[in-house]
Amino acid sequence: MAEKTVPLSGEGKASSSREVTRSRERYIAPPVDIYETNEGLVLMADLPGVAKENLDVRVENDTLTIRGIASHKAPGSPIYREYELANFFRQFELGEKVDQGRISAELKHGVLMLSLPKAQEAKPRRIEVKVS
Amino acid sequence: MAWDPFEDMEALRREIDRAFEEFGFRTEPFSRVAFLPARGPRRYPLINLHEDRDNLYVEALAPGVDPNSLNLTVVRNNLTLSGEKRHAPQEVKPEAYHRSERAAGKFVRTVELPVEVDESRVSAEYQNGLLVITLPKAEKAKPKQISVRVA
Numbered sequence: 547m548a549e550k551t552v553p554l555s556g557e558g559k560a561s562s563s564r565e566v567t568r569s570r571e572r573y574i575a576p577p578v579d580i581y582e583t584n585e586g587l588v589l590m591a592d593l594p595g596v597a598k599e600n601l602d603v604r605v606e607n608d609t610l611t612i613r614g615i616a617s618h619k620a621p622g623s624p625i626y627r628e629y630e631l632a633n634f635f636r637q638f639e640l641g642e643k644v645d646q647g648r649i650s651a652e653l654k655h656g657v658l659m660l661s662l663p664k665a666q667e668a669k670p671r672r673i674e675v676k677v678s
Numbered sequence: 679m680a681w682d683p684f685e686d687m688e689a690l691r692r693e694i695d696r697a698f699e700e701f702g703f704r705t706e707p708f709s710r711v712a713f714l715p716a717r718g719p720r721r722y723p724l725i726n727l728h729e730d731r732d733n734l735y736v737e738a739l740a741p742g743v744d745p746n747s748l749n750l751t752v753v754r755n756n757l758t759l760s761g762e763k764r765h766a767p768q769e770v771k772p773e774a775y776h777r778s779e780r781a782a783g784k785f786v787r788t789v790e791l792p793v794e795v796d797e798s799r800v801s802a803e804y805q806n807g808l809l810v811i812t813l814p815k816a817e818k819a820k821p822k823q824i825s826v827r828v829a
Binding site for chain 1: 721724725726727728729730733734735737739742743745765770774776779780781792804805810
């Protein structure tokens with residue numbers, strides 16, 4: 547699974563408007579683990595601060611896009627800071643080996659777990675060797 | 679489409695900004711160095727501290743930590759957080775990994791709080807990978823209003 551970044555439709559042009567003095571929303575690429583099982587690939591991404599309704603996972607033209615808006619309102623006034631919550635964005639190119647219709651996602655404790663099942667023809671098959 | 683030099687410059691500027699931001703952000707809370715015993719600066723998880731009149735709020739950036747492994751202790755004004763973050767829910771053979779970028783391991787961190795807190799009323803909540811700990815300030819640490827009498 548290769549990583550790639552493609553401009554999303556409706557974006558790109560607006561970002562170069564020079565009237566904006568503050569930087570637009572910041573995005574960072576979340577760290578991911580990708581491992582393979584017999585059924586397919588599993589992708590896990592750390593997305594702290596992203597609620598389920600603010601997470602957008604989509605597959606379009608063989609491209610998997612993960613985008614999450616992190617938000618958390620802490621009570622009181624800040625007195626010490628070590629991090630800032632940032633929004634997440636990352637894209638991967640899916641091979642034909644992934645059955646794109648059966649991708650499932652689960653978000654738990656700030657970690658996204660995506661199951662990317664292998665397409666039937668890509669599963670390993672045992673080939674009988676006949677000795678004649 | 680006509681070539682717009684400003685657009686290119688703007689794109690380059692954003693690219694450079696992002697490179698620096700990622701450097702700062704990713705080497706700290708996410709990088710695997712955070713868990714290495716010798717090199718880890720014992721700064722996992724990263725925290726933000728907030729306060730209002732009655733409480734301190736510690737917010738820790740700790741996605742994917744097993745809530746059962748989380749352990750909080752408070753002694754006077756020292757808060758100790760410990761727990762374990764696992765890589766994957768099941769055993770995965772090392773050779774099955776295509777990418778392994780997420781930090782994982784056991785952690786312990788002690789934070790010195792600016793005021794003493796009431797240990798018996800500390801509460802914590804784990805939501806979307808953020809741990810929010812509410813620490814009521816000790817009675818004697820709260821600000822007191824002193825009225826001035828005019829003699």
